[in-house]
Every structure is written in C-alpha cells, then in structure tokens.
Amino acid sequence: MSQKSLIYALVAGAVVALAFVLNPSADQHRAKIKAAVAERSPLAGALGIGALAAFASTYHPLGVASYTTVNGKTVSWGAFGMVFFIHPSPEK
Template sequence: MLKLLIAVIAVLGLAWALNPKPEAHRDKLSQAMAERSQLASVLHIGDVAAFVSTYHSVGIASYSTLNDRVVTYGAFGVVLAPDQR
C-alpha cells in the first residue's frame, strides 16, 4: 500500500511539474489554426486567437478557452488542440 501511495504522489508531482504553461497553449493554438487554413496562416489569425484566449490551470493539467469553448488542453508537457468544427 505504501508503494502505491508513493507512486501516486510521484505521478502527481511529475504532472504538476510538467503542466504546460500559457505560452505552450498559445503556441499550439496558433500552430493548429495555421495548419487548418492557409488564409489563417497568412493573416496570422491564430496569433490573434491565441492572444485573446484564456489559460486555465487545474494544477496537474491545463486548458485554454476562446469564447467559452475549450480550444487546447494539456498535461505532462503535451498540449493538444482538438479539431474545432
């Protein structure tokens, strides 16, 4: 039981330490929007969207929102941008 508790604490500590920062979310949002549209890439719409997005952290994970929609989420140093349709 003690080994399990130590493992859980270690994983939670690692998740907290590797929680992506706001810049990682902004970069991923810009990159994802540029990949989805050439026009968005040329006009740098992703950069504007990333600038006005809001970062939220829950300690061991984080996400960003734009117009009350989750546009990126991340944990353990990885940020993903789900397909927004």
C-alpha cells in the first residue's frame, strides 16, 4: 500500500469516527423541531405546537446520521452535529 493510499484511508476512518461521535441526539432533533415550528408560526410556537410535535416524534439513529419522523413522515435529519428541519409538503 502506498503512503498516499494510507493517508486517504486514515482520513476516511477519522471522518467516519467523527460522524459517529457527532451524531445528533434525540434532544437536539426535538429542539430543532420546536424552533422551526416557532419560527414558521409564532402563534404555533406560543401555543406549544412545536413542543407537541417534538414530543410525538420518533428518533431513528443510523450511526453516522439520524432522523426523526412524525406520523411516518420524516421531519428532520442530522449528521456531524447539525440538524435540519424538513418542511412537510401538503397532502394531495
């Protein structure tokens, strides 16, 4: 194995290890859901709709990433310590 290949393998291993360590927790997902609902609708935030949605969410860890669902729909996903809220599309 060449030195260049060894360096690439070590860097890839470090990135995967970092992804495992920084995988967002369920609490981080719930906090993001609450904040996103409050940002989208201040009234819903004041009424605690975001807290209710966060409470009803189900956390799914994948090791290097994670996501949450509410009623079978993905509402957030996260990796490397960051959580992203997915704005649900209206039913057709």
